[in-house]
Amino acid sequence: AQSVTQLGSHVSVSEGALVLLRCNYSSSVPPYLFWYVQYPNQGLQLLLKYTSAATLVKGINGFEAEFKKSETSFHLTKPSAHMSDAAEYFCAVRVSGSARQLTFGSGTQLTVLP
Amino acid sequence: SQTIHQWPATLVQPVGSPLSLECTVEGTSNPNLYWYRQAAGRGLQLLFYSVGIGQISSEVPQNLSASRPQDRQFILSSKKLLLSDSGFYLCAWSVRTEYQPQHFGDGTRLSIL
Numbered sequence: 001a002q003s004v005t006q007l008g009s010h011v012s013v014s015e016g017a018l019v020l021l022r023c024n025y026s027s028s029v030p031p032y033l034f035w036y037v038q039y040p041n042q043g044l045q046l047l048l049k050y051t052s053a054a055t056l057v058k059g060i061n062g063f064e065a066e067f068k069k070s071e072t073s074f075h076l077t078k079p080s081a082h083m084s085d086a087a088e089y090f091c092a093v094r095v096s097g098s099a100r101q102l103t104f105g106s107g108t109q110l111t112v113l114p
Numbered sequence: 115s116q117t118i119h120q121w122p123a124t125l126v127q128p129v130g131s132p133l134s135l136e137c138t139v140e141g142t143s144n145p146n147l148y149w150y151r152q153a154a155g156r157g158l159q160l161l162f163y164s165v166g167i168g169q170i171s172s173e174v175p176q177n178l179s180a181s182r183p184q185d186r187q188f189i190l191s192s193k194k195l196l197l198s199d200s201g202f203y204l205c206a207w208s209v210r211t212e213y214q215p216q217h218f219g220d221g222t223r224l225s226i227l
Contacts, residue, residue, distance in 0.1 A: 032213040043120075043204055043218035044158075051213040090158070094213060101146065101208060102216055106157040 002027040002093045004074075006105035014113045019063075019078040021108050023091030026072065032094035033074045034102065035065055039087045047089075050074060061085070086112045116141035120205045120219030128227050133178075133192040135222050137205030140186065145207040147188040148216060149180055152202040164188060165210070200226045 007022040025031050032051050036044040048059025055067040065076045076089060091105040117140045127133060139145055149161040160173045162180035170180050177196060181189045188205060202223055206216040 034215050036218075041202075041221070041223065043220045044206075044216075046215050046217065049213075049215050104158045 002029075002031060002095050002103055004033075004091045004093045004103060004105040006089075006091050006108050008108055009106065010109045010111065012111040012113060013081045015083055016080050019076070019081045019085065019110065021076040021089050021091075021110065023065075023074045023076065023105060024072050025074060025091075025093050027093060027096075029096050033065075033067065034092040034094075035059065035063070035074075035076050036090045036092065036104075037061075037087050038090065038107075044090060047076070081110075081112045083112050083114065086110055116207075116217065118205060118207055118217060118219040120203075120222055122222060123220065124223045124225075126225045126227060127195050129197055130194050133190070133195050133199070133224070135190040135203055135205075135224075137188045137190075137219055138186055139207045142207070142209065143185060144210065145186065146210055147182060147186075148206040148208075149188065149190050150204040150206065152204060152221075154201070158204070162190070195226050197226050200224055 003026045005024045034049045035047040037047050038044045047063050048057045050057050050067045058064045063078045065074050067074050088107045088109050090107045092102040095103050120137045147164045150158045152158050164170050164182045178192050202221050204221045205219040208214050208216045
């Protein structure tokens with residue numbers, strides 16, 4: 001069965017600093033991976049997706065993620081944090097053979113300090 | 115383009131009252147549809163999903179039910195709400211191609227008194 005683990009339920013960075021949100025996956029088949037962002041009292045918005053093409057995936061709002069098979073990781077990064085990046089971020093993996101499609105991590109709350 | 119509508123945005127209900135939350139999708143046909151619940155400070159819990167009209171799969175036993183009376187309409191219901199039903203309810207859709215993401219509505223904040 002596929003699963004994802006997000007390390008760190010809370011991450012704080014200063015404005016302008018590097019953002020690194022960690023996600024490790026477990027999958028017996030080539031995974032399809034996704035990152036979502038959720039602002040308070042809103043639904044989830046897709047940031048980016050990995051579907052076995054390029055290992056470095058660029059998303060919206062300056063975010064990108066790199067798929068590393070050897071490390072079973074799909075960490076989300078942004079070179080310079082902005083106050084508007086404060087939100088909760090979810091990593092998700094496709095569940096093979098099921099219309100359920102996605103299993104989500106427990107989320108990482110990102111705080112951006114002025 | 116595709117859009118997803120969820121309503122109401124907020125709802126306050128007494129314990130024991132019924133519930134009906136509605137979700138509709140526009141701009142696509144034959145979508146997979148999903149209901150999630152997000153309790154305060156917790157991740158997403160998949161409640162139900164549907165691959166077609168009248169086809170509902172339940173992920174978690176509870177006093178909630180779901181129905182899909184039309185291709186792009188998904189309804190979450192309860193006959194008698196419990197305090198534990200409080201939370202943020204999210205509807206989502208996806209196309210059936212296996213690597214496509216899910217797209218979420220804006221959610222319904224449900225408070226049970």
